[in-house]
Amino acid sequence: MPKYLLLKHYRGGPEPLDTDVPFDQWTPAEFDAHMAFQHDIARVLQENGEFVDAQALTQDGAWVRYGGPDAAPVVTDGPFAEAKEVVAGWFMIDVESQERAYEIAAWVSSAPGKDGKPIHEWLQVRKVMEDGSAES
Numbered sequence: 001m002p003k004y005l006l007l008k009h010y011r012g013g014p015e016p017l018d019t020d021v022p023f024d025q026w027t028p029a030e031f032d033a034h035m036a037f038q039h040d041i042a043r044v045l046q047e048n049g050e051f052v053d054a055q056a057l058t059q060d061g062a063w064v065r066y067g068g069p070d071a072a073p074v075v076t077d078g079p080f081a082e083a084k085e086v087v088a089g090w091f092m093i094d095v096e097s098q099e100r101a102y103e104i105a106a107w108v109s110s111a112p113g114k115d116g117k118p119i120h121e122w123l124q125v126r127k128v129m130e131d132g133s134a135e136s
Contacts, residue, residue: 003052004101006091006108007124021114030114037111045093045104052092092128101125 023031038054045051067074091108095101105123113119
């Protein structure tokens with residue numbers, strides 16, 4: 001079965017959303033409800049045999065590159081090309097079809113946010129290369 005990466009976003013996507021309220025403006029109960037929803041999705045996907053992994057990301061991060069054969073890695077904290085501000089986490093799923101990946105992404109997008117309303121976040125759905133070729 002093909003694997004898909006569902007990239008969750010803090011904000012962004014093809015069009016802005018009126019449900020885009022930063023986490024720091026949510027109550028602890030709203031945040032807990034959102035996270036419980038994500039955990040419920042992971043549990044159902046595990047039961048279905050479709051779950052590979054899911055992680056939430058902090059907004060902290062660093063750029064790192066090879067510094068040379070006798071040099072330490074080169075590390076800087078920015079500026080970031082949107083990813084630091086945008087990517088919130090991911091689900092890795094193993095499903096029968098692209099259509100199923102889209103169904104799961106839509107479900108993840110319906111997570112509760114501020115005032116318990118669905119956040120309708122955009123998720124990027126990317127197929128994982130199965131054998132390292134562009135044809136995967």
